[in-house]
Amino acid sequence: xxxxxxxxxxxxxxxxxxxxxxxxxxxxxxxxxxxxxxxxxxxxxxxxxxxxxxxxxxxxxxxxxxxxxxxxxxxxxxxxxxxxxxxxxxxxxxxxxxxx
Ligand SMILES: [Zn+2]
Numbered sequence: 001x002x003x004x005x006x007x008x009x010x011x012x013x014x015x016x017x018x019x020x021x022x023x024x025x026x027x028x029x030x031x032x033x034x035x036x037x038x039x040x041x042x043x044x045x046x047x048x049x050x051x052x053x054x055x056x057x058x059x060x061x062x063x064x065x066x067x068x069x070x071x072x073x074x075x076x077x078x079x080x081x082x083x084x085x086x087x088x089x090x091x092x093x094x095x096x097x098x099x100x
Contacts, residue, residue, distance in 0.1 A: 002092045007032040016087035026096070036092040045089050053078045 001010050009031040016038065019027040025038045040046045056078060061071055 001087055002038070002090050004029045004031060004034070004036055005092050005094045006034040006036070011087075011092065013087050016090060017083055020083060020086055029092075034094070036094065037096045038090045039093055039097070041089055041091050049082065049086070049089075053082055 001013060002016065003010050006029060009029070011030070015027065015030055019025075019038060027036055027038060028034070029036050040049070053075075057071065057075055060066065060074055064070070066074060
């Protein structure tokens with residue numbers, strides 16, 4: 001779980017997921033109210049997060065011979081799993097520095 005860079009408090013899982021679902025990397029610390037930026041721990045993780053779900057969906061669709069609904073449910077299930085894991089793979093920062 002990420003720690004606030006300003007006050008050092010550990011953020012609850014719920015707070016991180018809520019902000020991830022808002023598609024924003026900016027969030028206010030629930031403890032010290034300072035704006036923090038969510039960033040992935042490393043560039044490699046960002047790449048894994050953007051490619052693995054897509055590859056898994058394509059691979060499983062071919063292997064399991066899924067139809068429209070199967071693909072939809074599979075994508076939804078994968079999204080929930082990745083969203084649930086995401087807070088464990090993020091860090092908080094005082095400044096908005098995009099990984100380069
Ligand atoms: Zn804080």
